[in-house]
Amino acid sequence: MAKIAVIPGDGIGKEVVREGLKVLEYYNGRENLDLSFEEFDLGAKRYLKTGELVPDSVLNKLETFDAIFLGAVGDPQVQTGILEQGILLKLRFYFDQYINLRPIKLLNDNLSPLKNKGIEEINFTVVRENTEGIYAGIGGFLKKDTPDEIATQEMLSTRKGVDRIIKYAFEYARKNGAKLTLCDKSNVLTYSHNLWQRAFKEMAAEYPDVENDHFLIDAITMKMVRNPEIFDVIVTCNIFGDIITDLGAELQGGMGLAASGNINPETVSMFEPVHGSAPDIAGKGIANPLAAILSAGMILEYLGYTGFNQQVQSAVKKAIERQELTPDMEGDLSTEEVGDSVVKNLKE
Ligand code: NAD
Ligand code: IPM
Numbered sequence: 001m002a003k004i005a006v007i008p009g010d011g012i013g014k015e016v017v018r019e020g021l022k023v024l025e026y027y028n029g030r031e032n033l034d035l036s037f038e039e040f041d042l043g044a045k046r047y048l049k050t051g052e053l054v055p056d057s058v059l060n061k062l063e064t065f066d067a068i069f070l071g072a073v074g075d076p077q078v079q080t081g082i083l084e085q086g087i088l089l090k091l092r093f094y095f096d097q098y099i100n101l102r103p104i105k106l107l108n109d110n111l112s113p114l115k116n117k118g119i120e121e122i123n124f125t126v127v128r129e130n131t132e133g134i135y136a137g138i139g140g141f142l143k144k145d146t147p148d149e150i151a152t153q154e155m156l157s158t159r160k161g162v163d164r165i166i167k168y169a170f171e172y173a174r175k176n177g178a179k180l181t182l183c184d185k186s187n188v189l190t191y192s193h194n195l196w197q198r199a200f201k202e203m204a205a206e207y208p209d210v211e212n213d214h215f216l217i218d219a220i221t222m223k224m225v226r227n228p229e230i231f232d233v234i235v236t237c238n239i240f241g242d243i244i245t246d247l248g249a250e251l252q253g254g255m256g257l258a259a260s261g262n263i264n265p266e267t268v269s270m271f272e273p274v275h276g277s278a279p280d281i282a283g284k285g286i287a288n289p290l291a292a293i294l295s296a297g298m299i300l301e302y303l304g305y306t307g308f309n310q311q312v313q314s315a316v317k318k319a320i321e322r323q324e325l326t327p328d329m330e331g332d333l334s335t336e337e338v339g340d341s342v343v344k345n346l347k348e
């Protein structure tokens, strides 16, 4: 028995979450999982109508759930940042979801944008710190709207925050027999990322069985394109993790395929596609639901059903092989039809 809170959000978030839910409902029926779902209407519509982002009453209620399934937030009618900070970051911070787990796994050689790099080469995981860095919101304006205006945004690294994400990454690498790569900008961020360097080195001494190495953020983007096979697990700060996982999404075959989990094993974790609300295609019924479906698979794994996550990945693989895809992947199916195809593939 597990309670799942569903936050469809804005734009294509609503469209893709519906398809992810089909997969969860399918398992619920087939395996008697006793999953229950409750939807929360957070997003642009509610904000524009009532001024509310995530009311305390909703936060209190969300605390009682086992996991949250989120679509995406962001709407051109609302000033950029308000919904993103007020809903998405609010939930990540409130539940202290310090681990942002973003697998970069190519599911079919034909989807690779890189010459001679296929499913063997493009298969790694980014462990992104999710509660600190320049996302902490420390900073401000001085003399705003004058020619002398000053704006600052501080990059926060706490020893506890950095230690816990690096420890998680070492544990994850150990469990998967993998190498751990630290990605930072320690040559310029000589305070913030110097702390990361020292924390990583000290933690590495406790994991002598886990191979490790290091790349600067600029070089890692080059390596991700040229030699993605050298990576198993990459641990990095909040902003770098954000940026390299959009690059990673493209290595996997596109934004429509990248899934993620915002995790704190002690509180409530939240799963969501890496992509946003895609206002340019919202409402057309052509959004790719595979990232949301793969995120639903991650929920099943998080709840302890590891085998089901692998089955979901196989069903998505079949959809790719059979061209049961939306237009962004050169298919001609609608969002709904792709969701139905994946469920059909699960039944085989
Ligand atoms: P985006 O990810 O929404 O879209 C980038 C491009 O990829 C667009 O051309 C879009 O059409 C395409 N795309 C994305 N997902 C797709 C899918 N499932 N199927 C087909 N095509 C897809 O990024 P953006 O345009 O920079 O941001 C739009 C809004 O979403 C902004 O308000 C932004 O702040 C927000 N955002 C939210 C989240 C989130 O809620 N997790 C993540 C990223 C961006
Ligand atoms: C993501 C998004 C968010 C982030 C935004 C919408 C706040 O880009 O989940 O990757 O920067 O973390």
Ligand code: MN
Binding pocket: 242, 243, 246, 274
């Ligand atoms: Mn992002």
